[in-house]
Amino acid sequence: MTHMRPSATPPDDVDRGIPEATIARLPIYLRALTGLAERGMRTASSEQLAAATGVNSAKLRKDLSYLGSYGTRGVGYDVEYLRYQIAREIGVTEDWPVLIVGIGNLGQALSNYGGFSSRGFRIVALLDGDPARVGEQLGDLVISSMDDLDSIVAREAVSIAVIATPGSAAQGVVDRLVAAGVTSILNFAPSVLTVPPGVDVRKVDLSIELQILAYHEQRKAHGGTQLAVSDEVVTL
Amino acid sequence: MTHMRPSATPPDDVDRGIPEATIARLPIYLRALTGLAERGMRTASSEQLAAATGVNSAKLRKDLSYLGSYGTRGVGYDVEYLRYQIAREIGVTEDWPVLIVGIGNLGQALSNYGGFSSRGFRIVALLDGDPARVGEQLGDLVISSMDDLDSIVAREAVSIAVIATPGSAAQGVVDRLVAAGVTSILNFAPSVLTVPPGVDVRKVDLSIELQILAYHEQRKAHGGTQLAVSDEVVTL
DNA sequence: CCCTGTGAAATCCTTCACAGCC
DNA sequence: GGCTGTGAAGGATTTCACAGGG
Numbered sequence: 001m002t003h004m005r006p007s008a009t010p011p012d013d014v015d016r017g018i019p020e021a022t023i024a025r026l027p028i029y030l031r032a033l034t035g036l037a038e039r040g041m042r043t044a045s046s047e048q049l050a051a052a053t054g055v056n057s058a059k060l061r062k063d064l065s066y067l068g069s070y071g072t073r074g075v076g077y078d079v080e081y082l083r084y085q086i087a088r089e090i091g092v093t094e095d096w097p098v099l100i101v102g103i104g105n106l107g108q109a110l111s112n113y114g115g116f117s118s119r120g121f122r123i124v125a126l127l128d129g130d131p132a133r134v135g136e137q138l139g140d141l142v143i144s145s146m147d148d149l150d151s152i153v154a155r156e157a158v159s160i161a162v163i164a165t166p167g168s169a170a171q172g173v174v175d176r177l178v179a180a181g182v183t184s185i186l187n188f189a190p191s192v193l194t195v196p197p198g199v200d201v202r203k204v205d206l207s208i209e210l211q212i213l214a215y216h217e218q219r220k221a222h223g224g225t226q227l228a229v230s231d232e233v234v235t236l
Numbered sequence: 237m238t239h240m241r242p243s244a245t246p247p248d249d250v251d252r253g254i255p256e257a258t259i260a261r262l263p264i265y266l267r268a269l270t271g272l273a274e275r276g277m278r279t280a281s282s283e284q285l286a287a288a289t290g291v292n293s294a295k296l297r298k299d300l301s302y303l304g305s306y307g308t309r310g311v312g313y314d315v316e317y318l319r320y321q322i323a324r325e326i327g328v329t330e331d332w333p334v335l336i337v338g339i340g341n342l343g344q345a346l347s348n349y350g351g352f353s354s355r356g357f358r359i360v361a362l363l364d365g366d367p368a369r370v371g372e373q374l375g376d377l378v379i380s381s382m383d384d385l386d387s388i389v390a391r392e393a394v395s396i397a398v399i400a401t402p403g404s405a406a407q408g409v410v411d412r413l414v415a416a417g418v419t420s421i422l423n424f425a426p427s428v429l430t431v432p433p434g435v436d437v438r439k440v441d442l443s444i445e446l447q448i449l450a451y452h453e454q455r456k457a458h459g460g461t462q463l464a465v466s467d468e469v470v471t472l
Numbered sequence: 473c474c475c476t477g478t479g480a481a482a483t484c485c486t487t488c489a490c491a492g493c494c
Numbered sequence: 495g496g497c498t499g500t501g502a503a504g505g506a507t508t509t510c511a512c513a514g515g516g
Contacts, residue, residue, distance in 0.1 A: 021485060027447040031426065045497065054428045058487055065499055073498045074494040090447050091454030098446070105348045109341035110442070115426060119443040120450060159453055160446065183456060184449040186442075190267065190351060192290045200452050202445050206346070206422075207355040209438050210334070210396065211263040211326050213420040214356060216436050217395055218327030220419060257507060281475065294509060301477055309476045310516045476515085483508070493498080 018089075022063040026086050028053050029060070031119075033083035045076035092120025097156045099182075101173050102165030103128040103136075103143055106188055110164060111138055124156045129169060146176070153180040160184040167191040174201075254325075258299045262322050264289050265296070267355075269319035281312035328356025333392045335418070337409050338401030339364040339372075339379055342424055346400060347374055360392045365405060382412070389416040396420040403427040410437075 032052040036044055046064075050057035064070060064077070067089050071077045087093050098121045100107050111126055126143045128134065134145045144152060152158065161182045163170055170189035177185060178199055185201045187193055193201050268288040272280055282300075286293035300306060300313070306321050307313045323329050334357045336343050347362055362379045364370065370381045380388060388394065397418045399406055406425035413421065414435055421437045423429055429437050 027444040105345035109345040208263040
């Protein structure tokens, strides 16, 4: 289908190489656009979008330019059109079926969280390793046994799973998920997961986030003290 | 105290300018070292630490080099010593008092999460805007009213707070927290917060993480299809 | 000889600044 | 005249590769 191009090295027509940093911001833009649309705004300039997202406007324009030329010079971006284009780029014009493993405090909170459906996801199953919990009703789902993992993944065509088990169980669960065909994992367990190539893992870790805050907090305090002791060393 | 140095521009003796990317990884190293220490390991090479953290060993060495020369050539790092040095650098040799605002599903899960105390944090109060929840016992804490925010922050010397309210309430809560003297905020609400300079905000957003996974997942699927249609376009 | 610590190269990301279009 | 889209500059981060100490 594709005809030959003179310089052979790079792969493609439109060059679908969107930087990872940009991809991580597309969901933020998507949410802001949804908010603007709800408030009846029809178009928005890069400055307005920047204000709504906390991103600098040049960066925002560059990010959007990777998706194509969806703006109009002198006017800005059509809110609804851009919203759709970003949703399409991310792949959330349809809902993805998601499975949650580990129905403790956190897993339960996640399963109750209402924001999924409006953001491109639908929780289709809750699994827990504790046989005593199996069968328990939670919202409109029932907790399933880990034994049913393969059949659920197959039946619901699940490719994205959330792990909310204790850290000690996480790697075992990942191995079973991967074996069942899951290829994207969001990990809340505080442990490093190893997966075969082709499987993506993202990690959310509360303690890490707090520790990063603590680091800066400590410097703030120190800075104050230092400033009081010597006026030559200034820690901002 | 500090004597003059010839080139005046940069500020300090040891140069306390640790890159942000490095700071974000220190907690990962800290956790890995705690794990290794628990398993009785006394020293660890950068390769071993790299394996335990999922970070490449050159990066790890460079990261550690910003803290000082804590390794021994030909041997590696003393696990316990390095663990302490990192904890000190992060500022978690003592516990930080933390306050949680918004005791819904998520806030409740966070307040029940046991991993805080071992990682440098102690939850000292739970606040909720709903008067009906005030007074409710949760673990060994009782939910307090938002009216008590100032006195709690002052009494417990809180500088770090977690926001787990609905998005619509988040900015209002932030304003009150900042007014009360809180200078670091971990935000779970899906909204962009604006704070005065000197206040740090970090954001944890479930939907964003899932959407980033969805983006890559979509490409995997697409790649498969393209590969089947044309053997010239290869999407890895 | 093994392993750290680190300049230098390579890569990735952000910001600037402005040409070009509406 | 206002605002997008984007080369080019400037920073930040990662990786390489190796000098040098134990």
